[in-house]
Structures are given as structure tokens and as C-alpha cells.
Amino acid sequence: MDKAKERKVFEIFQQISARYDRSNDRISLGFQKSWKKYLINDVINMAKPNSKILDLCSGTGDIGIAIAKKRCDVNVIGADFSPNMLGEAREKSKDLSNISFALENACALSYKDSSFDIVTISFGLRNTRDYQKVLGEIKRVLKKGGFIICLDSFVPDNIIVRPFYKLYFKYLMPVIGGGISKIKAYRWLYQSTKDFLKKSELIDLYKKIGFTNIESKSLMFGACLLIKGKKV
16 A cells, blocks of 8 residues: 555645646647547447446546536536545536536545446546555446446557657656646656556456456557446
């Protein structure tokens, strides 16, 4: 249990909440919106009327808000452990009646067993202190037949792409995203990806937790992956 990592991540996201959305567009060269659309469209297409959807590690709420706007017949809860990020999310969603936001720790959710039809987690799992614990909590709060959809950053397996990935994300991205004042915070985003699981390791962890029907989609030469699973 890496409590130090959790504290560090908390402090970083408290610091960068006001600039988070704009910085994400810059550091991903605009691609993050199209990556997230894959997740959003999956939810929109699979959600049944009156579905309950949890957007875990919701940050400023762009995933949950997009789902709530396109599917007025579902109920979305965005959960995050950063009050500042949630403040941004609530401001952006104040005109929507089918989404709310809650202060939650992904490793110890307050929700009852079998509460949600779909749980999404976007660019958040790698920043948690215990991947297995988070996935276990997601499985616990999912209903039988419910789906987990995870979108996250990975170091590409392709040995040709990897040096260019490192050059950009280690040296250029922190300056583009954080400028001089927040450069240390944005260096963490590279470090958290570097320390994260490989695609095969995350799929193995899905299986260990008990998810089935696992599907994955590689984006940007493996720098971003969408991985789905089902609770049976």
C-alpha cells in the first residue's frame, strides 16, 4: 500500500485542477478527445435506459458529462478524491440534472455491492496506489453482467516508437503542459505511466479479479489503450 504515492497524486491534482482540461489538450496534441470518444461511445451504445454509471477518478468530469449529455435516460456519478477537481466538474455540469459528483477514494468506495451497471475509469488507474484493490472495488460495486471500461496511458511496446515516446513525454510534455510553474507536476504524469503495468499485465489482473469477455483496443501505437471487461 503506497500511501506516499496517494498523497503525491492528491497534491498534484489539487494544484493543476484549474488548468487540467487545457493542458490535457496541449500535451496530447489534441488526441485525448478522440481517445475518450471511444470510451464515451461504448458507454452510450451499451447503456440501457435507467442505467447507473460510475465514472471513477473522474477528474474535471469530461467523461461523465459527455455521457450525461448524450444519454438523458441514465444516471451518472463522477467520483474523485480531489476536491479541487470535483469543483471544476460541478461548475461544468451545473445545468445537467442526471449527473452528480462525489468525493471518493478509488481503493475504498462507499457504494454498496452491485450498485452500478457500468464503471468507467479514464487515465486514473495508473495514479492509484493499489491497482488490484481498485479493480476489486470496481467489481464489487458492479452488478452482475455489468462492464468495466478502462482507458489509460502505457509505454508503447513497439521498440521503434518507444524512443520518440520517451523524448516527447519525458522532456517536452512537462514544459508544454505545466510551463515553468507546474513542470514538476507534469513530470509525474510521465513517471506514473512509466511505472504503470504493461498491457498484458493489466489484462492478467483483470482475469485475476474475475472479469471475463476482456477486449482491448490500442490507440496511438500503444501509447493509449482501452480495456473492457464484464462481471459475471
